[in-house]
Amino acid sequence: MASRELCERLARIIGGQVITSKPVCLVQTLRKLKLKILGRRSRSPLTLPFALSVESRDSRGRTLNLGETVILEREINPFVSELRKRGIKVTAIHNHWLFQNVPFKYIHWESIDNPVAFAEKSAAAARAVGILPRR
Template sequence: MSLPCQRLADIIGGQVITSTPVCVVQSLRNIDATILGRRTRSPLALPFALSFENNIGGKTLNLGETVILQSEINRFMTALRRRGITITAVHNHWLFDNPRLMYMHWEDVGDPVAFAEDSYDAAREAGLLK
């Protein structure tokens, strides 16, 4: 991908997880959570993550995933849809978590900067990120 992955990480206030073969950027949600009674700060449990790949003519396959509380789902889904982004899944990952951690996935093909900005702006609008 010709666009520097760090620029996309900066948009969400996160870090580059990997830049090849796929650019993956991530920040962690600030949720006080436990799994099996143990506090977790794992990036597997608390991600706000985006990936960008297959840049053809400036358009990439853009994917997003975040941990989300049940009370945040409708607000975030509405904010993403308002920006023309397709939501592909809402589900759980863990058993015995507290609070109940859900995960939302979204996608598009297009400008990676616009996707990062739209994803971040939707998350801020819904109260997921500051």
């Protein structure tokens, strides 16, 4: 189980907040996209997430690390390339919603790594393509 302090550190790396630290650490920030579903603007965390979770620490301090974000179609290939450059596996690209105003999807990635390193790599990949704002 991740500590609250670790979760807060991961949240700072992505410029977000801790959603929960038990039973897993989940941190999230919301993307600033003007997305519509069924003609209505959505600001829901279900629509706009950039989220990371960490859990299941091994004896070397590595955790199971998972990531998900909403992604515009034009961002997909550059983001996939940035994640792969950092040794992170991309595991899914798919729709969540129908009847969208712009073409957007969701992407998932994963690794077994030090949780801070995972958050830093994920944030760096996202900042490189404009998914997260540069610091």
